[in-house]
Amino acid sequence: MRNLTLGYSPCPNDTFIFNALVHGLVSAAGLSFRERLEDVETLNRLALAGELDVSKVSYHALGYLRDEYTLLRSGGALGRGCGPLVVTKGAASMDELRGKPIAVPGRYTTAALLLRLLDPSLDTLVYLPFHEIMGAVAKGQVAAGVIIHESRFTFPEYGLTKLIDLGDWWEGETGCPIPLGGIVTRRSLGRETVAAIDNALRASVAHARANPGAATGYIRAHSQEMSDEVCAAHIDLYVNDFSFDLGPEGETAVTTLLGRAEAAGIIPRSTAPLFNVL
Known part of the structure; x- marks a missing residue:
């Protein structure tokens, strides 16, 4: 069993998505995960310091991480009507x-x-x-x-x-949905391990959507100050089909955001592929 560090936020959408993965409710191909729950900017900085194997990060932070981390297609927050x-x-x-x-x-x-x-x-x-x-x-x-x-x-x-x-x-x-946060994995883990993580995460999203009550205890343990109504609205807003798989529309949204940020001189340019392991 290979144990990997996994960072995500205590927000309801993340605990909803990751519950099945971290509690062994879906197959992870010989992988286990040691979760670390932090606010999104702390996760950004931990990834920038190379301290996490897998992490939720802001798409802005991804602009600085592309040489060392590859983006996964599942588990992120991207959609319409959900921007800051x-x-x-x-x-x-x-x-x-x-x-x-x-x-x-x-x-x-x-x-x-x-x-x-x-x-x-x-x-x-x-x-x-x-x-x-x-x-x-x-x-x-x-x-x-x-x-x-x-x-x-x-x-x-x-x-x-x-x-x-x-x-x-x-x-x-x-014309694109807004990419807020995605899941990244160290490129050094290798193509097969990265694919296994992505598949396990996609299964965790599918499990959450098929069994919406299964994660309730885990969600509420990390959102005690939030009302049930706000908690449910939070999940409904940020967990959608793009969370299961970015798909062509989601991929275009991400590349458009990164391209505009590069053109504005906000993030460094990178030739690293967005999804593929180097």
Whole structure:
């Protein structure tokens, strides 16, 4: 049995997807996994430091990881109507935010990348854990915040207003769904092991969708502060057909995002194949 380190977030969509894999409910071809649950920016930095064999990462971070990690086709977060939101307590337009501090949930998050692609002049960024952003905006510590995850459902409770949905902007600009986070694996594990991980992860997604109640205990153990309604909405929003397999549309979305980020000089250019082992 080969044991691999596996990183993902405690968010309901991830615990829903990975439950069957880490609890041995699906075949993993002689592989076992030692999970590490962290917020997405911590996972980005752990992968950048080469500390995880398999990990959920932001697609922004993938732009810096392509030489060492290959993208898997299953398990990620990509879709329509699920992008980050820019929220504020006072500003009435995005133009009013130029030169003012805007909180984003980490340097390497896709949320930060989308904001930079939308308007490079919005460059006074404050990096905060995603769960602290709404409070910082509400208290006036920053002029606006880019929120992700379940914050989409709870920001009105903080008296905040949505200025723009960055996912809607992206879809209008490109026609593509928005790639938020994907699963990467070390290229050095080898082609056969990478394929086995992808197959096991696809089976875990299929198991979760076929048995939606099987992961309830695991999900709730890591989302105790979230209501059942928000938890269910979170899973419904971020787990979809693209989570089972990116497919041609998902692959195009990813390459479009990375291509635009390269062209803007935000991520380094890479000749490494997105999916294949070197």
